[in-house]
Amino acid sequence: MPRQKHSNSIYALILAGGTGTRLWPRSRRDRPKQLLPLISTRTMLQETTDRILPIIPADHIFVVTNEGFVETAREQLPDLPAKNIISEPEGHGTAPSIGLGGLYIEKLDPAAVMLSLHADHYIEKADAFRQALLAAAQVARQGCLVTLGIKPNQPETGYGYIQRGELIETLGDQPVFRVARFLEKPDEAAAIRFVESGEYYWNSGIFAWRIRTLWEEYARYQPRLFKQLRTIGRDLGTRRGRATMARVWSKIANETIDVGIMERSQRVAALPIDVGWSDVGSWATLLDLLPGNRENNVVVGEHVGVDTLSSLIYSPQRLVATVGLKDIIVVDTEDAILVCPKSRAQEVRHIVETLKQQSKHKYL
C-alpha cells in the first residue's frame, strides 16, 4: 500500500455536536464529553484533531458542532481556521451534519475525498489508525462509501454491527470487503454469535467517501435533505448565506447517516481495523482504557484506599478515601458526586433522566 501524506485532496469532518448523559456528572449539557479532557490533558476534540494532523493539514479539517459549542471548539483548536468550525443551529442527526460539512469541503475542492470522524472516540494505536484512514481514502476514490469496521474483542451489546460480504481487494495487508448489511444493537446471544463468526465488525461511524459519491447517494436515498442542502450550499459564503441557513435548517428532518444512507446504499465497503478503538460510552469504558495502578485502580486525583480494587476514582479536586470496594466507580465534580458499580455504568443516564424529571437543572 503506497503511503500517502498530506494528500491535498483529503479533507476531514469531525462531528462534535450532541450531548451524552452517560459520563455525567463530568459531562454536562453545557460541557459535553467531546469538549472535556477525559483520557489525557487534551480534550477529546483536541485528541481527535491531533490524531489526524499528521496526515491532514489544519485548513482541511472541519468541525460541525452545536451553535453553543462553537466558541469553545474554536478556543480548543486555535490552529484551525475559525471558519472551519461550523455551527449547527440545532442538531438533526448525523445525515444533515455530514451534508453540511460536505458543502463547506466541496466549496474548497469539488474532487475532495472526505473523512467523517467523531470528536469523542478514543483510539489507542494512532499510527495504525492513520494508515487505515489513508487506505479508506484510497478505496473511496473508486466511488464507494467506506466504513471502518472495528474488529470486536467482546460480544458488546451497546454497538451496532456490520456484516461483511465478499472481499473486494487487499491494499497491502488491509482487506476491503463489501458490506452485506448493517445491524442494530444485538442481544447478547446474537452478539456472541457475531463475534465468534469473525464476519462482523462494530460500526464505528468513521467513514470515507468522495464528496461526489456522497451527493449521489444523498440524491438517491434522501432527496428532500439533498435539496435542502443544495439550497444552503448555493448561498454559502454569500450575503444571503446566514438567512438561508436559518430558514432551511429549521425544516430539515432528523436522520442518521447510518439509517438514511449507509443501510440503503449498494456501494458500501468496509475496512476492518484493530486499533484499540472505543467510543468511551460510559465510566466503565474509561476504567478499561486508562492505565491502572498496582491494585488495578484507575485514579485521577488523590486516593487513599483500604482493600480497594479495580475501581475508578475520578476526583481532580478532592481526596477520595475508600474501604472494601471492588469494581466501583466514584466520580467527583464541583457540585455532584457519582457512586456506581462498574457493571451498571450504563444506568448513569437514568440519573440524568431523574434530574430532568425533578427539574434539577443546575446539575444537567
Add this chain to the structure above:
Amino acid sequence: MPRQKHSNSIYALILAGGTGTRLWPRSRRDRPKQLLPLISTRTMLQETTDRILPIIPADHIFVVTNEGFVETAREQLPDLPAKNIISEPEGHGTAPSIGLGGLYIEKLDPAAVMLSLHADHYIEKADAFRQALLAAAQVARQGCLVTLGIKPNQPETGYGYIQRGELIETLGDQPVFRVARFLEKPDEAAAIRFVESGEYYWNSGIFAWRIRTLWEEYARYQPRLFKQLRTIGRDLGTRRGRATMARVWSKIANETIDVGIMERSQRVAALPIDVGWSDVGSWATLLDLLPGNRENNVVVGEHVGVDTLSSLIYSPQRLVATVGLKDIIVVDTEDAILVCPKSRAQEVRHIVETLKQQSKHKYL
C-alpha cells in the same frame, strides 16, 4: 421512686476531650465528633447538655475538654458559666479528667453528687435516661460508685461489658445490682453468651457518685493521682492555680476510670437501663440511628438514587447520585469523600492511619 427535679446537690461533668477517627472525614483533629452536629442540628455536646438541663441547672454542669476545644465548647454552650468549661492542657485518660472535674464541683459543694457523662453519646429516650440518672444519684448517696449498664440488644464486640452480681435494691421498678466484674471487649462467641445470659450489660461509662466517695476510692486505688489532684485542688482559684495546674498536670500518668478505679473498687453498683443508647462509634451506627426514607436510605443533603437501598448519604454540600448500591456509606465534606460498605465502617480508622503515615496532615 420519688421524682427529684433540680436537686441542688446534683452536679454533672461532661467529658468532651479526645478525638476519634471512625467518623472521618466529618470528624477531624480540630473538630471531633462531640463538637459536630451529627444526629440533629445541635452538636453532640449541645445534645448532651440539653438532655440533662431539665434535671440539673446550667451552673451545675461542667465540661472538661482539650485546651484547643475550650473556646468552641464555650461558644456552643452559652448558657453555662464560662468557668465551667474546664481546660485540660493534655489528655491523660478519664481518671485524671474526672478527678479534675471533681475538684471544681467540690469547691462549690463538698457534699455534691456528681454525674459523669460523655459528650458524644446518643440517647433515644431522654426522659427515661433522666429518671435513671436521678435514681443513680440516689443510689450514689449511699456511698456507691454507680454505673449505668446498657441492656444489650445484640452481641456487640466493640464494647466492654459489666457482669451483674446480687440485687441490692429496687427503686420503683429500677433494680440496682452489685457489679461482679468488668470485662474487656469480648470475642463474638463470648458476646453471644453474655447477651443470652441476661446478666451482662454494656459498660456505658456513665457514672454517679458522691464526691466524697470518689476521693476515697482515688486515695485507695490511685494514691499518686489523688495526691496530684489534691495539689491542683489546693491552688484552684488562687493566683498560683494556673502555674500549679501546668506543673502538676504534665506529670500525671495516663489512666482510665474503668481500669484505674471501677474494676478495683468493691463499692460499685450497676443500674441496668434501656434508653436507646449509642456511642455513635462509626458511620454504620449513624445509619442505624437516623430515620431512613422509603428505600431505607439515610440522607443528609441531596440524593438521587437508582436502585439504592439501606445506604447512608451524608453530603450537606453536594448532590450525591448513586446506582445499584446497598448498605453503602457515602460521606462528603469540603475536601474529602468517603465511600465504604456499612459492614466495614470500623476500618475508616485505617484511612486516618494511612493519611498520617503519608503526612497528609490537612485531611486529619
